[in-house]
Amino acid sequence: MKAGLEVHQQLSVGKLFCACSPELSEEVTYAFTRSLRAAGGENRAVDIAAALQASRGLVYRYEAVPSSCLVEMDEEPPHPLNEAALDAALTFALLVNARPVDEIEVMRKIVVDGSNTTGFQRTALVATDGTLEVGGKRYSIPTICLEEDAARKVRESPGEVTYRLDRLGIPLVEVATGPEIVSGAEGREVAEEIGALLRATRRVRRGIGTVREDVNVSAEGGHRVEVKGVQELRLIQEYVEREVGRQKFLLEIREVLVRRHARVPSDPPRDLTELFREVPTGPFSGAGKGGQVVLGISLPGFAGLLRSPPGSEERLGRELADYARSVGLRGLVHSDELPAYGVSSELVLTLRTRLSLSEPDAFVLVTDRSVERARSALERVRDRARAALEGVPGETRDPLPDGRTRFSRPLPGRDRMYPETDIPPIPIPGARVDRLRANLPERPQELKARLARTHGLPDEVVRQLVYGDLVERFEWLAAKGHSPNLVARLLTQDLPAVISERVEGPLFDPTNDLLDEVLKATEEGRIAKEGVPTVLRALASGEPTVGVAIEQTGLSGFSKEELLELVRKVVGENIDMIRSKGDAAFSPLMGDLMREVRGRRDGREVSEALRAEIARVRTTPR
Numbered sequence: 001m002k003a004g005l006e007v008h009q010q011l012s013v014g015k016l017f018c019a020c021s022p023e024l025s026e027e028v029t030y031a032f033t034r035s036l037r038a039a040g041g042e043n044r045a046v047d048i049a050a051a052l053q054a055s056r057g058l059v060y061r062y063e064a065v066p067s068s069c070l071v072e073m074d075e076e077p078p079h080p081l082n083e084a085a086l087d088a089a090l091t092f093a094l095l096v097n098a099r100p101v102d103e104i105e106v107m108r109k110i111v112v113d114g115s116n117t118t119g120f121q122r123t124a125l126v127a128t129d130g131t132l133e134v135g136g137k138r139y140s141i142p143t144i145c146l147e148e149d150a151a152r153k154v155r156e157s158p159g160e161v162t163y164r165l166d167r168l169g170i171p172l173v174e175v176a177t178g179p180e181i182v183s184g185a186e187g188r189e190v191a192e193e194i195g196a197l198l199r200a201t202r203r204v205r206r207g208i209g210t211v212r213e214d215v216n217v218s219a220e221g222g223h224r225v226e227v228k229g230v231q232e233l234r235l236i237q238e239y240v241e242r243e244v245g246r247q248k249f250l251l252e253i254r255e256v257l258v259r260r261h262a263r264v265p266s267d268p269p270r271d272l273t274e275l276f277r278e279v280p281t282g283p284f285s286g287a288g289k290g291g292q293v294v295l296g297i298s299l300p301g302f303a304g305l306l307r308s309p310p311g312s313e314e315r316l317g318r319e320l321a322d323y324a325r326s327v328g329l330r331g332l333v334h335s336d337e338l339p340a341y342g343v344s345s346e347l348v349l350t351l352r353t354r355l356s357l358s359e360p361d362a363f364v365l366v367t368d369r370s371v372e373r374a375r376s377a378l379e380r381v382r383d384r385a386r387a388a389l390e391g392v393p394g395e396t397r398d399p400l401p402d403g404r405t406r407f408s409r410p411l412p413g414r415d416r417m418y419p420e421t422d423i424p425p426i427p428i429p430g431a432r433v434d435r436l437r438a439n440l441p442e443r444p445q446e447l448k449a450r451l452a453r454t455h456g457l458p459d460e461v462v463r464q465l466v467y468g469d470l471v472e473r474f475e476w477l478a479a480k481g482h483s484p485n486l487v488a489r490l491l492t493q494d495l496p497a498v499i500s501e502r503v504e505g506p507l508f509d510p511t512n513d514l515l516d517e518v519l520k521a522t523e524e525g526r527i528a529k530e531g532v533p534t535v536l537r538a539l540a541s542g543e544p545t546v547g548v549a550i551e552q553t554g555l556s557g558f559s560k561e562e563l564l565e566l567v568r569k570v571v572g573e574n575i576d577m578i579r580s581k582g583d584a585a586f587s588p589l590m591g592d593l594m595r596e597v598r599g600r601r602d603g604r605e606v607s608e609a610l611r612a613e614i615a616r617v618r619t620t621p622r
């Protein structure tokens, strides 16, 4: 397999072509609607992805926020390009040893899914030919671009999609790697390194949705597929691995189809509505009423290949259904899943006779109130079935939260770019590049070396701080005089654990001052370091101060004497086990004690007390 990444990082320097606030807003001041159609690109051809999106005929509704302006509504030409954003992109380019272009030419990239009021996205090439080294391997960075972010999708209803203008026009640095990534784990590591390099510019926005990755994957013998808009870095590995698995599956299916001489006819779909009038339940129960039709096509040679093979989660039937959905249907029903959905085995036999099928042949049914839409859905299903005879179709796919992906549209071609005539070319003089080069920030590799050197932290901890975007916080807390190890443990272990276990309520995002208080309490011995998660949990659920949190959780008031007493009691109760098992008795007793102590004393103190007590009773004659 091979894979490449496109990383899109929002910058924190205003908007790219106007002076509006880049903050997301829940306050909507007015709304307006637009329809979009696909026009030809620079060489007059209409891009296939654009044409498909336009053919859906959707109405796009845009919600303005208090700061929205005429540029965002596309009622006024764009203002000159944001120079601070350009400096940030150039700085990143220099960090990866890329070559800045002589002149910035802003282009329009046709995108007609409504995410831009203009029907295009402005984008500019900033630098080429960069490189990156991760784990001793070099990766190429062929292009670095500066783009405007799209509007934010807030709602979808039949025939209408609603976007909000707050995100539209936020500057994005787009970093593309070459296809040199050969495993999911490598993909994740490269994305982490690029993320850390982007943050090194100190001009990036933080938080959910501020960085998005497109992952291009192709398995050997397969085709390039783009998984678009992955927001969670840790899922990149999973998306890559699953996509490779999906492509291998499709290639295996192709072999069987070719062996069987499977084919996809192009005769008109059959109207089968009459046969479904009596179906009592399921998607076909409305057949013949209110204009609802049932149409079917045959797929000779496809029988048994539309369902998942044993032990696989992949299914050709789902791939076909995704294409039916792309014209607005809920889905389809295929012969491998029947009888079901209110369709009896008698009806299946009748359908097979009516469609003149023999044993290796499959069929596909769709139902809809619009016969036009049902027909075009089946045309799309046939396109997808034909692609199955070839292997893997090139597609753009949406990432799903569980690591799977879903077809969204064909891969866009080269026909969608043309020059933005409202922005004059911007020369990049050598002096500007030299000035930025002279002030380059610290690279992640240098940062890691410095953290390891100054604070004596292990490599793995340093890695987590740098790639987890925790360095600023770490340095702030370490500068307060706290032990680097204690701070690192708080930031890389205790805090993430408490944040991730919370299922309800707002995101727990404590201030640096509050964490400073927690660390002080630990160092003053008011809580043991094992008690930190408990205190954080109490703070997360609303306790006002660290003091109150300690009080409420009962972490205070367990003295050294009380600990020793508890140890003597536990050892006393288990004296027979200690005598028979010897050293092996330590672990279970330590477990019991830590459960009793619940973070009120330090773990090392507990283990020392236990060892001493065990040694004492073992040397004492019975």
Ligand SMILES: [Zn+2]
Binding pocket: 015, 018, 019, 020, 067, 068, 069, 070, 071, 072
């Ligand atoms: Zn604006």
